[in-house]
Amino acid sequence: MGRQAEHVYTDQASIHHLEALVRELPTNGHVRLSLKDGSRCDGFICERPNVQLFRDAEEREGFNGVVRLDHRGIGGWSRFVWLDQIARVEHLDSTLGSET
Numbered sequence: 001m002g003r004q005a006e007h008v009y010t011d012q013a014s015i016h017h018l019e020a021l022v023r024e025l026p027t028n029g030h031v032r033l034s035l036k037d038g039s040r041c042d043g044f045i046c047e048r049p050n051v052q053l054f055r056d057a058e059e060r061e062g063f064n065g066v067v068r069l070d071h072r073g074i075g076g077w078s079r080f081v082w083l084d085q086i087a088r089v090e091h092l093d094s095t096l097g098s099e100t
Contacts (some may be wrong), residue, residue: 007056007084008062013100014084015063019052024089025049025067025093033069033081041079042092051085 009015025031025045031041049067056062063084 002050003054005056005062005064005082007082008054008056008060008064009084010060010062018063018065018083019089021045021083021086021089022049022051022065024091029091030093031069032090032092033086034090035081035085036087037085041069041081043071043077043079044068046078051083 009018025048027045027048030042032040033041033046046068047073049065051063051065054064055059066080067083067086069079069081071077
């Protein structure tokens, strides 16, 4: 994945929010994500995401991150979700509890 993002964030509140989401997305955790556009997706987290530096279309630098979800038993299926698009995380296993 490149270093381009549709949205990047530089204010501390947004960066702290992204970092809080990272803490809720542990490697191998089984989650259902409710996205800001109203859709949902679920899967197993391949690796805990990181908040990283990206550039938007206007070349502004800021932070965002991506989480990759896979489905066990469905080979070749994966989905990448930008952290800033996540509205809610529901844990489907006992990794962190129920939902946040």
